[in-house]
Amino acid sequence: MAAAPPAAARSKPVARRIALTGAAVAALAVAVLLSLAVGARAIAPTAVLDALLHGGQSDAAQVVRELRVPRTVIGLMVGAALALAGTALQGITRNPIGDPSLLGISQGASAAVVLAIAFAGVHELTGYVWFAFAGAGLASVAVYAIAARGRGGATPVKLALGGAAINALLVSVTMAVLTTKAAALDEFRFWQVGSVAGRDAEVVAQTWPFLLVGVVLVVSVARGLDALALGEDVAKGLGQNVATVRVVGGLGATVLTGVGVAAAGPIAFVGLAVPHIARAIVGGDHRWLLPMAALIGPVMLLVSDTVGRVIFPPSEVPAGVMTALIGVPFLVTLVRRKAVAA
Amino acid sequence: MGKASFLVHRRSVWVTGILALLLAATTLAYLCVGESFVPPTEVLKVVLGQPSPDELVVGTLRLPRMVVGLLVGAAFGVAGALIQTVARNPLASPDIIGISQGASALTVGALTFGVTSYAVLPYVSIAGGVAAAALVYVFAWRGGLQATRFVLIGIGFAIALRSVTTLFMTKGDYLVAQQAQIWMTGSLNGRSWPEAELLGSTLLILLPAVAWAARAQRTVTMDDDTATGLGVRLGRVRLGLVLLGVVLASVATGTAGPVDFVALLAPQVARRMTRTAQIPLVSSALTGAVIVVLADLLARRLFSPTELPVGVLTAAVGAPYLIWLIVRSRTVGGKS
Numbered sequence: 001m002a003a004a005p006p007a008a009a010r011s012k013p014v015a016r017r018i019a020l021t022g023a024a025v026a027a028l029a030v031a032v033l034l035s036l037a038v039g040a041r042a043i044a045p046t047a048v049l050d051a052l053l054h055g056g057q058s059d060a061a062q063v064v065r066e067l068r069v070p071r072t073v074i075g076l077m078v079g080a081a082l083a084l085a086g087t088a089l090q091g092i093t094r095n096p097i098g099d100p101s102l103l104g105i106s107q108g109a110s111a112a113v114v115l116a117i118a119f120a121g122v123h124e125l126t127g128y129v130w131f132a133f134a135g136a137g138l139a140s141v142a143v144y145a146i147a148a149r150g151r152g153g154a155t156p157v158k159l160a161l162g163g164a165a166i167n168a169l170l171v172s173v174t175m176a177v178l179t180t181k182a183a184a185l186d187e188f189r190f191w192q193v194g195s196v197a198g199r200d201a202e203v204v205a206q207t208w209p210f211l212l213v214g215v216v217l218v219v220s221v222a223r224g225l226d227a228l229a230l231g232e233d234v235a236k237g238l239g240q241n242v243a244t245v246r247v248v249g250g251l252g253a254t255v256l257t258g259v260g261v262a263a264a265g266p267i268a269f270v271g272l273a274v275p276h277i278a279r280a281i282v283g284g285d286h287r288w289l290l291p292m293a294a295l296i297g298p299v300m301l302l303v304s305d306t307v308g309r310v311i312f313p314p315s316e317v318p319a320g321v322m323t324a325l326i327g328v329p330f331l332v333t334l335v336r337r338k339a340v341a342a
Numbered sequence: 343m344g345k346a347s348f349l350v351h352r353r354s355v356w357v358t359g360i361l362a363l364l365l366a367a368t369t370l371a372y373l374c375v376g377e378s379f380v381p382p383t384e385v386l387k388v389v390l391g392q393p394s395p396d397e398l399v400v401g402t403l404r405l406p407r408m409v410v411g412l413l414v415g416a417a418f419g420v421a422g423a424l425i426q427t428v429a430r431n432p433l434a435s436p437d438i439i440g441i442s443q444g445a446s447a448l449t450v451g452a453l454t455f456g457v458t459s460y461a462v463l464p465y466v467s468i469a470g471g472v473a474a475a476a477l478v479y480v481f482a483w484r485g486g487l488q489a490t491r492f493v494l495i496g497i498g499f500a501i502a503l504r505s506v507t508t509l510f511m512t513k514g515d516y517l518v519a520q521q522a523q524i525w526m527t528g529s530l531n532g533r534s535w536p537e538a539e540l541l542g543s544t545l546l547i548l549l550p551a552v553a554w555a556a557r558a559q560r561t562v563t564m565d566d567d568t569a570t571g572l573g574v575r576l577g578r579v580r581l582g583l584v585l586l587g588v589v590l591a592s593v594a595t596g597t598a599g600p601v602d603f604v605a606l607l608a609p610q611v612a613r614r615m616t617r618t619a620q621i622p623l624v625s626s627a628l629t630g631a632v633i634v635v636l637a638d639l640l641a642r643r644l645f646s647p648t649e650l651p652v653g654v655l656t657a658a659v660g661a662p663y664l665i666w667l668i669v670r671s672r673t674v675g676g677k678s
Contacts, residue, residue, distance in 0.1 A: 102501070146668055156490075
């Protein structure tokens with residue numbers, strides 16, 4: 001991140017981008033504070049800080065430390081993971097509607113997890129995260145293979161339709177399992193919507209190594225994604241190995257989606273909306289774009305989660321529902337732009 | 343045919359006849375096969391209203407459920423045929439572009455808030471479906487309607503509406519959630535005469551409109567200039583056809599949940615059999631009915647004693663077909 005971008009002529013000045021990144025960090029701090037303070041029991045921000053820094057045995061301190069901190073940390077991790085996955089997908093497919101949920105990748109991970117819970121007797125996150133990876137990988141390869149066949153290659157509409165078809169197929173598999181194993185339904189229905197509620201510190205400890213691997217994979221191809229944005233031929237001319245960039249980036253996106261789904265269930269549209277917001281803020285240079293996406297993703301997820309806690313008391317609206325409702329206007333705007341639908 | 347003669351496509355007549363026979367065979371099989379096998383002679387006795395020892399199994403349990411399945415399938419078939427005709431694209435079927443999801447979202451919402459009256463729910467479903475269609479239409483309109491944009495926005499709304507449905511489900515208690523979850527995949531389990539009668543009478547009311555649609559459909563398949571030159575008010579006809587399709591799909595969804603892909607599959611299969619330029623309505627209805635009744639028969643027996651929702655089976659057939667369409671299509675990638 002330290003080196004000045006070579007393509008400075010077409011992108012924004014470094015000082016401004018540093019300032020904007022600083023603003024995003026501030027926004028994230030506010031979102032984290034809100035997520036810690038707001039809920040069924042509102043706690044003053046000063047009390048939150050007090051509980052974090054000095055401990056204490058009051059009820060408020062207990063609520064913050066035991067319930068809200070793990071939930072917020074999971075929100076941070078999943079938000080960043082999905083946003084990075086979306087950015088990488090949009091980069092490698094050169095396609096503005098790349099999103100793990102729209103392309104059926106999240107559903108692939110989630111179907112694999114359901115199968116693991118139902119048949120392999122796996123109940124630990126460290127166990128089913130592998131199934132999530134496998135499911136996400138298979139689904140992404142399948143969708144891309146379907147869309148790339150036929151005329152015109154992998155156009156947005158074919159990718160989205162392929163995603164819808166794979167989605168429908170996997171939902172049908174999941175439903176078949178769930179109806180024959182009705183006991184799992186109640187436990188499963190909260191997880192399936194995509195929620196960060198009720199996750200404890202253990203989940204955090206189990207998730208972060210995988211998250212790290214995914215982040216490293218995606219960041220390592222940042223330059224390659226930049227070159228790919230100029231077109232496949234130009235990227236080759238610039239000395240990039242396009243196939244390696246695609247494979248490594250795709251692997252990274254798959255791992256990140258798998259981690260996100262294993263930790264919080266499929267959460268829709270974070271991977272679609274965030275990269276576009278980030279691109280509008282810092283431009284298309286992936287060495288700036290990826291960190292910005294990783295900052296904005298958690299903001300979107302945490303705000304969605306916080307709003308979901310207070311909108312219909314006493315019940316909580318899962319974060320995944322809120323992000324889907326926020327994400328659709330984005331999809332609509334993107335599709336209404338002429339460039340996408342062609 | 344006298345004065346009111348009209349063109350009859352000979353192959354279409356044959357296909358319709360064969361489909362009708364196929365449907366009869368499927369329904370007979372549906373009524374015979376189950377937990378206990380009932381011989382066809384007894385089934386016929388029950389259907390004809392004569393006394394029989396199998397009155398309960400066939401007349402009370404299987405027959406109403408089969409009638410609902412048959413009507414739902416026919417409604418989805420016609421709905422798909424109408425919407426696909428206007429859109430000139432098989433992908434614009436009600437379960438892909440969010441109409442079924444709109445109907446389910448509002449229906450599950452009504453269930454969660456304690457509306458359980460079967461007299462009210464169909465209207466709720468229709469309202470949901472029409473609202474979803476209107477939303478997709480408004481947002482996809484940009485100085486014209488482009489098929490790819492329409493489909494993309496429809497898919498987006500379908501996802502959003504599905505999460506609205508889950509939103510209502512997490513709000514409701516466990517019983518409502520389980521009921522809604524099964525209903526959402528499309529299920530005919532426990533459907534009895536009141537539902538069958540309601541669905542039947544609603545479809546009967548819509549029958550004149552379908553008859554109009556069968557004629558109007560022909561004008562829409564002409565190119566715009568020819569149709570306008572012949573004095574057809576294309577805009578209105580299209581709107582009417584789509585509205586009828588949306589209402590039919592919503593009514594069917596309201597009764598059985600979104601039985602996925604029947605509306606996509608039935609018209610395409612029917613058209614391939616008749617080989618006509620336009621999508622045949624009667625054959626689509628028959629094909630839809632055969633698909634749903636057959637799928638429900640399998641859903642009952644495949645993992646017996648556990649029953650699957652019928653939507654699981656139709657999706658298992660329909661999704662690969664959609665994939666095949668995408669792979670084969672020359673039009674999906676570009677303009678319609």
